[in-house]
Amino acid sequence: MPRYVSPVSIPAAWSRLVDDAAIFPPGDAPLHDATAAYGARSAEDGAELVGTFVLRDTDLPLVRGFGGPLSVVCTGGAGQLAGPIGLAAKLGLTVAGVEIAVRDLDDLAGNVRRVALAAADLGDVPVYVELPHVANSGAWLAAADEVAASGLRLKFRTGGLEASAFPAAHALARWIDAALDRETPFKCTAGLHHAVRRTDPETGFEHHGFLNVLVATRLLFDGAGVDDAVIVLKQHEPDTLVSAAHELDLAGARRWFTSFGSCSVSDPWADLRELGLVS
Template sequence: MSALFAGLFDDAAIFPPGNLPMPEAVSAHRARQGSPLVGPFVCSLARFGELAGAAAGGPAVTVSLVLPGPVGELPAAEGLEVVAVEGPGLTAGGTLTTYTEIPCGEVTAARVAALREAGLRLKIRTGGVRADAFPSEAELAGAIWAAVRGGLAFKLTAGLHDPIRHRDPVTGFEHHGFLNVLLATARALQGYEIERALADQDGRRVAAAVAGIDEVLAKAVRHHFISFGTCSVSEPVDGLRRYGLISEATL
């Protein structure tokens, strides 16, 4: 399997629109914990106690904890290993990987430099329950370009369950594709214009371009684009299979 896809999908099953009940979400996550594709279980601070109850007595679960803002002491529970925190206004979290969420349109070279100097990473929201929660190709291109050229690692969240940019037939919302983002990150590393890579809705063309990324560039891409949260891990995995980028057996 290409390094491009290792640990790419953070398991946000309990968040909208998935809204999986906590016990089911924990059980499904544990079943996938050995997968090379799946990252940590994403949980809000408000539901950490519920997660601890659902996870009690079983194998340890790695967690990325979503905070509403800066907090004091982080919670802890047996069987849960918090490996990262993410949220708005966060400052360096000691030994924990810390993602500070910034609106896509506000990601500038100066802010990227400040985050990097502080030892932080960037979180960008790429969707939601309203059309205005989805940044345009130009907005996302600007944010990715600033992060990559500034040497800053980033993660994305929301709206990226499909590999390719598309219009949702039910909501009419324009969704970004995670293969488009991988390709755009590669192009940014090479110094090329990236908005067209984000806008491309030809799945075969985008998938072929991604398949052509060599392992050296793939590792550099993932050094910057760390992961994205998805409320359904199976959907992006099925998308990779559909385009022949992973084997049927991979999960």
């Protein structure tokens, strides 16, 4: 299902920012419907905003004739990284990235080293390592050191189906700062459907905004402190963030904040249009 995307006409800050995770909660779209929608999306519907299609490694055998780039979420441990890449090649699918969560809370750094050993067989495919929310910041930072030393990338979980899945602004700011300090690109997943921080009226959960995250990333890269980034991440006022978007080189920040997974493409696209950041 090849998808033709015309030469990028939206600003570079937003190009391929959203990874289509329609099959994941809370969207839970059927795989066939989601891949069909990905292939049929037009420029008017935000095609240029979309990068990869995200699916689980266990979904690969069900995919046929899909021409878009895939981000494959590994559901097992480090030893299972190579299998999905080989299967995708046999099926004629293009893997643009692999994502894996570190689960050994007693040895985060050691777990990352095992992932790095397995990832060495994947060639140039980027591997994003999701580190868990832990109270021991020293263990988290040591694991981030291993990610950086191995040339891997970081993945931050920014939301979910429970309040505990949403990191506090100061935690997210420290994660971003740690990634930049290690010159390590990162992506985010979950909870970033909207551009600006908001309180969900149904769940009461406080959602981070992807515009907040991108502006905070740029400011941290430019030398701002973590406390300044926290203020930006907590900002609910759209006009303040839009002004920052016009003043800052957000396209340059995309070198570090590469993308975020979202089960909705229409929500972030609608927000960017409403804010006047795309036409």
